[in-house]
Amino acid sequence: DTITQDTTAQDPRRPEEAQDTFDRAFWNAVNRQAKLRGRPVTAFATKVAPTILEAGKVTLQDKADQRAVVRVVPAPTGSGKTSYSYCLIDALLKTRDHGSAVVVCATMDGCEEAFKELVGLIGADKVAVWTSGHDASKDDDYTLAQYQLVPTARFRKDDLDRFPVIVVTHKFWQGTSAHKARTYQGHARSLIVIDERPEDVSIHTVDLAD
Secondary structure (H helix, E strand, C coil): CCCCCCCCCCCCCCHHHCCCHHHHHHHHHHHHHHHHHCCCCCCCHHHHHHHHHHHHHHHHHHHHCCCCCCCCCCCCCCCCHHHHHHHHHHHHHHHCCCCCEEEEECCHHHHHHHHHHHHHHHCHHHEEECCHHHECCCCHHHHHHHHCCCCCCCECHHHHHHCCEEEEEHHHHCCCCHHHCCEECCEECCEEEECCCCCCCCCCCCCCCC
């Protein structure tokens, strides 16, 4: 399946003109995120963000239709796809009953950064993170010595089901405890955002002549 950009998507600087409630919530989050970072929404952002929005809406429809499909947004590093996926999650929580998401990052440090960004945008009461460096059973001296990390917060694996938004590593997502990240209050999570390609997933380029 191919994800295409909706060229009719609204300018994020005027979210009140978006016809869909979910769209308005997304663009409001884009504006709020830009203010938190102290910089304006750029013209480039107005081209990348609609792609993330449409991909997210299609993915949520896939879930509603019980289609097991992986949607890939091919964009280079630094294009903003990760940042706008956080806006997508914020819109999901604001417009859908029992909306939930998991963000899967490649590294422990990536999880820390994602957690801080999500807390700033969505709120500390709605976001949790678990890695070996964020384990509530460890202290700062241990994680600093072992992982060169003093985390913003610590959680237990069993805490994850209680939070609508969680952050874990690829290794955790593929491991024996993955089931602890896959549900929110006992129900399958609404949205899975995988930041960067896991090592065990390969991408093949297919030419039309093949």
